[in-house]
Amino acid sequence: MSHKNPSGTLQERLFTERADRRLFQEATDRGFDYLQTLEERPVVPTDTAIGNLAYFTGDLPEDGSAAREIIEVLDLYGAPTTVASNGGRYFGFVTGAALPAATAVSQLAAFWDQNAAMQVMSPLAAKLEQVSEHWLKQALGLPNSVVAGFxxxxSVANLCALAAARYRILHNMGWDIAANGLFGAPRIRVVCGDHVHASVQKALQILGFGTSMLERVPVDNQGRMIPGAIPPLDERTILLLxxxxxNSGAFDPFEEILPKAIPSGCWVHIDGAFGLWAAVSHRLSHLCKGMEAAHSWAVDGHKTLxxxxxxxxxxxxxxxxxTAAMRSSGAYLVQGTERDGMAYTPEMSRRARAIEFWASLKSLGRSGLDELVTTLHSHAVKLANELSQLPGIAILNDIHFNQILIAMPDDEATQQLMQHLQGSGECWAGGSSWFGRKVIRVSVCAWTTTSEDVDRTVAAFQKASHAVLQKQDKFGVKF
Ligand SMILES: Cc1ncc(COP(=O)(O)O)c(C=O)c1O
Known part of the structure; x- marks a missing residue:
């Protein structure tokens, strides 16, 4: 039903909605109810639910709709088509859930609608960026001189870090990238492992480094860069670790690579989207040993944290x-005394995302961070152990962190296993390829995953593999 404002202006209607406590309460209540039923929902939406998304198809309406109606239809047609990645049995890609404190403060922060570009626009956002930067360095064991951009x-963190690397290397060679651009600039070398992440390659492409110029270093059977195969490095080189x-969750051997790389004068960047958080776990911090000597790091809040x-x-x-790589100027910009978020990031106007980041760190503290990350690892180990007992299923990687690579005896069987599993609605994991072999990739990344979820996932795999093996009894497995 459209809302025509017969009796007033748009502004009057909007003020009336803003003054309607029950409107906001209703959005919160619906969200809260969703969270409480997350474990009972199918992990991925049904075809019927997806079909109902047709409701949203159509042209821009002439008249606006009432806020209450918008909330209702969004919940009615939207909630059933959400992927339950906030629950405990979604293992697709590398997808974290959301901590309760962070979810709650994101609602509060939505009311504030702060712009984190400059301190003058939001002293709160500037302060929480500053505190989060400090806490992050403490948690990860990074030097005090490190600065953070939120x-x-x-993907964007990699882009920013590589722009900084590009600035530094060219500046040291007397080339001003901001003034002269990249055409005609001295050539920069880029050395990376054969398993470099797609987002790093994308960042390099955006920054004017073609993928064909990458000097690729072979990796071992876990996907780790082989230190002895790294070509000679120099001050014109970016080394990507x-x-x-x-796929495997393995870490490049920083302790071996960095002491040799740093004296060469190269820039070392570490893509630690989900893995950098190993540094906060008493059981896993050895994986990150030596990484603090790098020049830049990229890490996500929305995965492991x-x-x-x-x-x-x-x-x-x-x-x-x-800050040189991200520099922008304008007569109307006001430099803050403490911190202007935009100095460290590509955007000017930005959501005050540090509010949720800060709330997450505050909610966990040091011990909670350790427990969160260590538990993700323990669940991955348990899941891999139990899956490896199932007939026809093999685990192809060591469980370094939270990733498990699963295969059946041939690619077709693995594909069928994945289809059965994805169709079950009980859990969800995606596919990948590992040294030419098709695999199912499980990523344990959500705080919501419990031991019971692990058991239910094993049962779902058992049922799915049983169905595959029954169909293909060429494997000679008896049940
Ligand atoms: C190793 C690695 N680097 C970078 C990314 C990209 O991160 P984002 O999706 O937050 O841009 C991912 C995403 O899974 C990743 O696993």
Whole structure:
């Protein structure tokens, strides 16, 4: 039903809606009810629910709708088509859930609608960015000189870090990238592992480095860069490492690579989208040992830390390089005394995403961070152990962190297993390829995953693999 404002202006209607406590209460209540039923919902939407999305199709309406009606239809047609990635049995991609405190404060912060571009626009956002930067360095064990930019995710964090690297290397060679651009600039070398993440390649492309110029280093059977195969490095080189291979979860051996790389004068960047958080776990911090000597790091809040989405951080030990790479000026801009978020990021106007980041760290504290990350790992280990007992199922990686690579004896069987599993609605995991072999990739990344979820997931795999094996009894497995 459209809302025509027969008796007033648009502004009057909007003020009336703003004054309607029950309107906002209703949105919260519906969201709250959703959360309480998350474990009973199918992990992925049914075809019928997806078909109902047709409701949203159509042209821009002439007249606006009442806020209450908007909430109702969104909940009616939208909620059933959500993917239950906030629950405990969604293992697709690398997808965290959201901590309750962070979800709650994101609602409060939505009322404030703060712009985190400059301190003058939101002293609160500036303060919470500053505090989060400090806490993050403490949690990850990074040097005090490191600065942080709060961005939408690791893809953008990688972009910012590589822009800083590009600035620093060219500046040291007497080339002003801001004034002269990249055409005619001295050539920069880029060295990366054979399993470099797609988002790093995208960042390099945006920054004017073609993928064909990458000097790729072979990796071992876990996807870790082989230190002895790294070509000679120099001050014209960016060396790209990773904390957490997106498939196997393996970490490049920082302790071996960095002491040799740093004296060469190259810039070392670590993509640690989900894996950098291993540093906060008493059981896993050894994986990150030596990473603090790098020049830049990229990490997500919305994966392992379980902040709501739209949360990544670029960390850079060369504050001048990052701020020079992100510099913008305008007569109307007002420099803050403490911190202007836009100095460290590509955007000017930005959501005050540090509010949720800060709330997440505050909600967990040091011990909670450790427990969260260590528990994700324990669940992954338990799940991998139990899956490996099932007939026809093999685990192809060591469980370094939270990633499990699962295969059946041939690609077709693995594909069928994945289809059965995805169709079950009981849990969800996606596919990938591992050294030419098709795999199902499980990522345990949500605080909501319980031991019971692990058991239910094993049962779902058992049922699915049984169906595949029955169909293909060429494997000679008896039940
Ligand atoms: C290793 C790695 N780097 C970068 C990214 C990209 O992060 P985002 O999706 O937050 O942009 C991912 C995403 O899974 C990742 O696993």
């Amino acid at each position: 961005v939408s995710g690791t 990773q904390a957490g291979n997106v 379980n902040t709501p989405y739209d949360s990544g951080v670029v960390l850079c030990a060369d504050s001048e390089a990052l």
